Amino acid sequence: MQGAPPVVDEISRPWWDALSRHEVAMQRCSDCASWVFYPRPFCPSCGGRSLTWTPVDAVATLYSWTVARVPVSKAFAHLEEPVLAIAELANGVRLPTVIQDAQPEQLSVGMALKPVFDETAYEGFTLLYFRPAQPEPA
Amino acid sequence: MREPAQCAAIVGAAEYKPRRFSEEIAESSLEQAADLALLALDDAGLTLADVDGIAVRGVYVSQQFLPATLAEYLGVRIRFGDAPDLGGATAAGMVWRSASAIERELASVVLCIYPGNFPPRRSGEEGWRDFGASSYLPGSPQAQFEIPYGHLGQNVPYALIAQRYAAMHEYDPRAMARLVVHQRRNANLNPDAIFHDKLLTEDDVLASPMIADPLHMLEIVRPVKGGAAVVVAGGDVVARTRHRPAHITGFGEAVAHKSPQWADDMLDPPLRQAAATAFAMADLTPTDMDGAQIYDCYTIAVLMALEAVGFCEKGSGTQFLRSRDFTHAGDFPLNTNGGQLGFGQAGGAGGMTHVVEGYRQVAGRCGPRQVDNCDTMFVSGNGGIMSEQVALILQGGP
Numbered sequence: 001m002q003g004a005p006p007v008v009d010e011i012s013r014p015w016w017d018a019l020s021r022h023e024v025a026m027q028r029c030s031d032c033a034s035w036v037f038y039p040r041p042f043c044p045s046c047g048g049r050s051l052t053w054t055p056v057d058a059v060a061t062l063y064s065w066t067v068a069r070v071p072v073s074k075a076f077a078h079l080e081e082p083v084l085a086i087a088e089l090a091n092g093v094r095l096p097t098v099i100q101d102a103q104p105e106q107l108s109v110g111m112a113l114k115p116v117f118d119e120t121a122y123e124g125f126t127l128l129y130f131r132p133a134q135p136e137p138a
Numbered sequence: 139m140r141e142p143a144q145c146a147a148i149v150g151a152a153e154y155k156p157r158r159f160s161e162e163i164a165e166s167s168l169e170q171a172a173d174l175a176l177l178a179l180d181d182a183g184l185t186l187a188d189v190d191g192i193a194v195r196g197v198y199v200s201q202q203f204l205p206a207t208l209a210e211y212l213g214v215r216i217r218f219g220d221a222p223d224l225g226g227a228t229a230a231g232m233v234w235r236s237a238s239a240i241e242r243e244l245a246s247v248v249l250c251i252y253p254g255n256f257p258p259r260r261s262g263e264e265g266w267r268d269f270g271a272s273s274y275l276p277g278s279p280q281a282q283f284e285i286p287y288g289h290l291g292q293n294v295p296y297a298l299i300a301q302r303y304a305a306m307h308e309y310d311p312r313a314m315a316r317l318v319v320h321q322r323r324n325a326n327l328n329p330d331a332i333f334h335d336k337l338l339t340e341d342d343v344l345a346s347p348m349i350a351d352p353l354h355m356l357e358i359v360r361p362v363k364g365g366a367a368v369v370v371a372g373g374d375v376v377a378r379t380r381h382r383p384a385h386i387t388g389f390g391e392a393v394a395h396k397s398p399q400w401a402d403d404m405l406d407p408p409l410r411q412a413a414a415t416a417f418a419m420a421d422l423t424p425t426d427m428d429g430a431q432i433y434d435c436y437t438i439a440v441l442m443a444l445e446a447v448g449f450c451e452k453g454s455g456t457q458f459l460r461s462r463d464f465t466h467a468g469d470f471p472l473n474t475n476g477g478q479l480g481f482g483q484a485g486g487a488g489g490m491t492h493v494v495e496g497y498r499q500v501a502g503r504c505g506p507r508q509v510d511n512c513d514t515m516f517v518s519g520n521g522g523i524m525s526e527q528v529a530l531i532l533q534g535g536p
Contacts, residue, residue: 003286003288004269004274004281004285004286005286006281006282006283006286007274007275007276007277007278007281007282008282009276009277009282012282038279038282038283038400063302063404064298064299064301064302064305064404065298065301066294066297066298066300066301066350066351066352066353067348067350067351068288068293068294068350069347069348069349069350069351070293070349070350072288072289072290072291072293072294073269073270073290073291075269076288079288082288084287084288084289084294084298085298086298086399094399094400095283096283096284096287096289096397096399097287098287098288104351108305109301109302109305109306110305121286122286125286127286127287
């Protein structure tokens with residue numbers, strides 16, 4: 001088995017359903033308006049239990065990145081030096097992710113990213129990857 | 139504030155000479171825990187009859203009931219049992235919990251023990267689901283939002299912290315290499331260190347393979363097998379021990395997250411709060427320290443800790459690494475037994491090596507690597523990925 005598919009639970013199913021439509025949706029607290037991610041049955045900012053799934057524009061900036069020059073585990077040994085990163089959305093939420101279509105030399109913290117809806121990693125799941133918003137100069 | 143002599147103290151220690159990771163260990167982890175207990179008690183000049191508390195981890199004969207299992211095995215009846223779950227901060231966490239228990243008269247002599255082996259690996263179909271410190275069990279956020287993306291292990295998250303640091307502040311791989319080399323010089327004076335006989339240059343560090351940008355292989359600890367224990371005692375017992383006690387005059391703990399991907403600010407580790415609590419308790423400042431034993435699984439962990447504790451200002455760590463002398467005779471003695479980068483990391487006991495060395499320096503027992511006139515020592519523990527951190531301040535008795 002390659003990789004490790006998401007172990008989905010009921011509370012987060014809307015996240016995965018939205019991704020499968022190539023959309024991004026997150027919980028937002030009805031009491032204090034905080035964005036909540038990863039999904040939970042409550043708001044960790046105020047303790048409120050009234051959360052609403054809300055569409056999010058998935059443009060982001062690069063918060064940090066690295067290249068896994070050695071596999072992170074046997075299950076991921078099939079990947080050749082993946083660029084692993086944290087993307088920061090405009091709403092402040094940060095996401096562990098993978099950067100596609102970029103050489104490490106092109107990457108800089110703060111650069112603009114756009115979403116990639118990846119259906120190749122795991123059958124039946126869409127993962128939210130990112131790529132540089134600007135194509136590489138010719 | 140209490141006078142140092144009113145505070146519980148570390149009065150003895152034992153530490154196995156590290157063995158290669160590939161070496162099979164004949165004894166069970168329970169046998170090792172008992173052996174370390176007896177060695178540490180003997181070091182202190184105490185016996186099993188004095189023991190009324192146990193803090194223990196790293197015993198893999200069962201999933202739970204660790205203090206009870208070891209108490210039964212040692213044949214002692216205890217009034218304080220603990221098995222802190224703080225990763226690399228567990229050892230330092232054991233010490234302050236023991237000191238607190240002693241000062242509230244729950245116990246008078248507590249063994250803090252960590253055999254430095256590793257849990258048996260699962261095999262077959264179960265084996266590929268084994269992601270070390272990351273949980274792939276149903277309901278774990280990591281199983282849904284981290285592991286599927288390949289965000290697991292230690293190298294990647296520490297590299298993410300380092301890369302973020304490099305974007306926000308001055309970062310210089312050669313300054314990191316210099317730290318590794320200074321710690322190696324300390325290891326070269328410690329016959330127990332796994333790298334005792336191996337000299338190292340900055341160029342060697344920079345030429346070692348890139349593991350996860352910007353971290354090179356030699357900026358990362360070498361896993362070994364080992365184990366260590368200390369004895370914490372209070373009250374009248376301290377006076378009948380053999381060596382100069384290291385009183386635990388300040389301590390603090392802070393836990394921020396499991397994975398740093400979810401940190402509010404990746405560059406603000408919980409050690410900042412833990413150290414501030416410890417210094418306030420001891421009524422001391424970072425400049426009062428005669429040296430420091432800082433948890434050093436990665437070079438970036440040391441850089442971040444130096445700033446978080448207040449040994450240098452935030453963002454100035456690279457300049458500090460470039461300008462100070464971290465050898466035992468230098469102007470900032472750091473990880474004087476070689477640290478984990480020079481001594482080796484014996485699993486969860488890696489955190490105990492800093493406690494043991496901090497004690498031995500204050501007790502004046504470090505031989506050729508002894509820091510002159512060492513009366514105060516700062517010790518830190520770091521669990522997870524800068525997730526759960528503990529600060530200790532040790533002060534010598536009269």
